[in-house]
Amino acid sequence: MIEVKNISKNYRIFERDPGLKGAIKSLFHRKFQVKTAVHNVSFTIPKGEIIGYIGSNGAGKSTTIKMISGILTPDEGEITVNGIVPYKDRMENAKIIGAVFGQRTQLFWDIPVQESLQLLKHIYEIPEEQYQKNLAVFRDVLDLDPLLSIPVRQLSLGQKMRCELAAAFLHNPSVVYLDEPTIGLDASVKIKIRQFIKEMNKRYETTIILTTHDMQDIEELCHRVIILDKGIVIYDGSLLGLKQRTTFNRMIELEVEGDLDHFPLPASLQGSVEVERKDDQKLVLYFNTAQISVAVIMKAIMEAYPVVDFTVTEPSIESIVQEIYEREVKQCESTGTY
Numbered sequence: 073m074i075e076v077k078n079i080s081k082n083y084r085i086f087e088r089d090p091g092l093k094g095a096i097k098s099l100f101h102r103k104f105q106v107k108t109a110v111h112n113v114s115f116t117i118p119k120g121e122i123i124g125y126i127g128s129n130g131a132g133k134s135t136t137i138k139m140i141s142g143i144l145t146p147d148e149g150e151i152t153v154n155g156i157v158p159y160k161d162r163m164e165n166a167k168i169i170g171a172v173f174g175q176r177t178q179l180f181w182d183i184p185v186q187e188s189l190q191l192l193k194h195i196y197e198i199p200e201e202q203y204q205k206n207l208a209v210f211r212d213v214l215d216l217d218p219l220l221s222i223p224v225r226q227l228s229l230g231q232k233m234r235c236e237l238a239a240a241f242l243h244n245p246s247v248v249y250l251d252e253p254t255i256g257l258d259a260s261v262k263i264k265i266r267q268f269i270k271e272m273n274k275r276y277e278t279t280i281i282l283t284t285h286d287m288q289d290i291e292e293l294c295h296r297v298i299i300l301d302k303g304i305v306i307y308d309g310s311l312l313g314l315k316q317r318t319t320f321n322r323m324i325e326l327e328v329e330g331d332l333d334h335f336p337l338p339a340s341l342q343g344s345v346e347v348e349r350k351d352d353q354k355l356v357l358y359f360n361t362a363q364i365s366v367a368v369i370m371k372a373i374m375e376a377y378p379v380v381d382f383t384v385t386e387p388s389i390e391s392i393v394q395e396i397y398e399r400e401v402k403q404c405e406s407t408g409t410y
């Protein structure tokens with residue numbers, strides 16, 4: 073269980089005038105700006121939950137993860153991970169957590185993966201039986217066999233990520249932080265990695281905090297999402313609830329035979345749907361199922377248009393998150409708060 077109560081973190085960014093004169097001056101008068109990366113953030117994550125911690129670049133996601141994993145100390149507020157205060161008891165905390173930080177590696181660059189995993193076994197004092205059992209699962213789900221004898225520096229990005237995940241879960245941590253685990257990977261590796269995360273969560277009830285810009289990761293892995301914007305939590309709730317918050321929760325893409333100019337929107341749909349014209353034959357209708365059903369729209373459409381093809385889809389989470397950001401910005405502008 074992770075409990076985060078009212079944490080804030082500011083960074084001091086030192087400023088220096090250009091040139092030698094500036095360098096000498098800065099030795100005596102250090103000017104700095106204060107940047108608030110995380111402001112008054114609170115949440116609780118029960119054991120075994122996978123949460124998506126999302127937000128735009130610079131929103132404060134990594135800073136939060138660094139505080140929960142004990143790398144940084146919050147300026148204000150409190151954190152406990154399974155009862156341990158991570159930044160006070162780093163050694164104890166390290167035993168119960170695992171982490172994958174996008175571009176960094178915890179494997180040893182020049183030695184074969186298998187030997188890196190052996191070293192981690194000794195560092196974490198993993199019993200032989202547990203090590204062999206976990207390795208067997210990782211070899212199977214992450215398809216590690218062809219990679220074990222290769223030094224990390226010779227692996228591709230996707231191959232390295234599969235090994236990083238094995239390293240992060242090797243000691244059966246109860247909490248794992250995954251920072252962009254699928255960034256830059258091709259579709260088949262992404263699928264494999266998501267399967268692995270699901271499998272670990274199910275098998276060992278591992279609590280997982282996932283930061284990602286890939287909304288497919290969120291769709292497939294998380295029931296709950298926390299959205300951060302400029303260091304502040306702007307949404308904490310279910311993925312379903314997030315989808316329901318959007319103005320339009322469905323869209324129908326439509327292709328007609330002939331020119332759309334000859335077919336005005338049926339009067340019964342006016343006011344209930346928003347229309348986007350793609351080209352002479354293609355149209356997208358946006359609407360909310362709380363106001364009007366797909367069946368009512370389709371009946372009116374079939375009567376009014378010579379329909380060739382149609383699809384009913386949900387808007388992407390990316391567009392929903394974008395809408396929530398924009399709503400937040402407008403609210404801040406109208407109240408004068410930022």
Ligand SMILES: Nc1ncnc2c1ncn2[C@@H]1O[C@H](COP(=O)(O)OP(=O)(O)OP(=O)(O)O)[C@@H](O)[C@H]1O
Nearest residue numbers: 083085107109127128129130131132133134135136
């Ligand atoms: N070491 C640092 N010194 C000064 N400012 C920092 C430092 N680390 C982060 N920041 C600033 O704090 C803010 C939050 O950064 P953070 O890395 O937590 O965001 P993020 O949500 O993880 O972004 P991204 O999605 O780009 O990784 C940003 O404005 C960033 O410039």
